[in-house]
Amino acid sequence: MERKSFLRTFAVAAAAGPLLIEACKKDSAAAQTDSTTTTTTSTNGTTCTTTPTETEGPYPYVGGEITNPLNRADVTSGQAGVPLTVNFLVVNVNDNCNVVTGARVDIWHCNKDGYYSGYANQPGLLGSKSYVGETWLRGYLLTDSSGLAKFTTIYPGWYGGRATHIHMEVFVNSVLKKVSQLTFSETISDAVHVSTLYAAHGINPIRNANDSVFGDSATDLALETLALTGSVSAGYSGTFTLGVAL
DSSP, X not given: OOOOOHHHHHGGGGGGOHHHHHHHTTHHHHTTSOOSOOEEEOTTSOEEEOOOOOOOXXXXXXXXXXXXXXBOSBOOTTOOSOEEEEEEEEEXXXXXXXXXXXXXXXXXXXXXXXXXTTOSSBOOTTOOBOOTTOOTTEEEEEOOTTSEXXXXXXXXXXXXXXOSXXXXXXXXXXXXXXXXXXXXXHHHHHHHHTSGGGTTTOXXXXXXXXXXXXTTOHHHHHHTEEOOXXXXXXXXXXXXXXXXXX
């Protein structure tokens, strides 16, 4: 699968200044990860597939995710939004779909208004915003004995030019093994984005199939869509299987 173009999507963000340079640095590191999609059937009939590799995208932890000190399950840090719990299950497609323990899973995403913590001069529908020094909606966990990393966060909002999404990376023994992004059913996203806290933006006009990251492969999009249960009032939860080739 070919790498998607970060510059095509975020040319408008050039106004974000020097800190945006930091956001772009690890595209070369991401290129070192496996970029083919492999499906494995284990001896007990379980099937697992390599998670598609995507561009890291904008606004990682300043200095790079590997330097991120935010080892925490709850990344909300006071940000308002519809509650969202994501269980990341890391499996090795080269080892009978067995779970990977002690893998580091990093996530980051925008808040309900479409802005990221840690960066200055971010363009958006509510005008340019700066959140230098803030760390909300980003963090990492190590997978437990069941291969799980369980994050508590809020449902992401959206910003111009992109479908609703979460960024993620997986490190094994401090080596970057996967860079990807996940998205959601538009039925759920649309319901969230017209709810009270998100109503200032409304429904995201960029559909998943038209997104510059998710839209070039229907197969990849299916693998990158997180199935959720729940409701706007009660919050949502789901498990996302991260298939890595070790």
